[in-house]
Amino acid sequence: MITLYRVDDGQNMHRFYHLRVEQTLFGGWALIREWGRIGSRRGQTLEEWFDDAEPAEVALRKLEATKRRKGYGTAIGARSAPRSQGYHHES
Numbered sequence: 001m002i003t004l005y006r007v008d009d010g011q012n013m014h015r016f017y018h019l020r021v022e023q024t025l026f027g028g029w030a031l032i033r034e035w036g037r038i039g040s041r042r043g044q045t046l047e048e049w050f051d052d053a054e055p056a057e058v059a060l061r062k063l064e065a066t067k068r069r070k071g072y073g074t075a076i077g078a079r080s081a082p083r084s085q086g087y088h089h090e091s
Helices: 051-071
Strands: 003-008 014-022 029-037 043-050
Touching: 003 051, 014 051, 029 051, 043 051
Parallel strands: none
Antiparallel strands: 003 014, 014 029, 029 043
16 A cells, blocks of 8 residues: 655645555456545545456555655645544555
């Protein structure tokens, strides 16, 4: 799983974005995205389905690159999202 954050206190922006590829029950592959405000109980989820793992991984890398260009990164300040909220970088 890739977890990215974008925190800008000046704009009151505290976002997280999770990306992962998983095999489905039907033998296909899914790129699963979850995003929302850090600390929020409500977020959004979107699944994109693929026949093979490779195209799903390619789509994940492209989406990760897009998010990084928009200012998302893998680290956040301790005051922005305490670990008790459950939103922290996982390797």
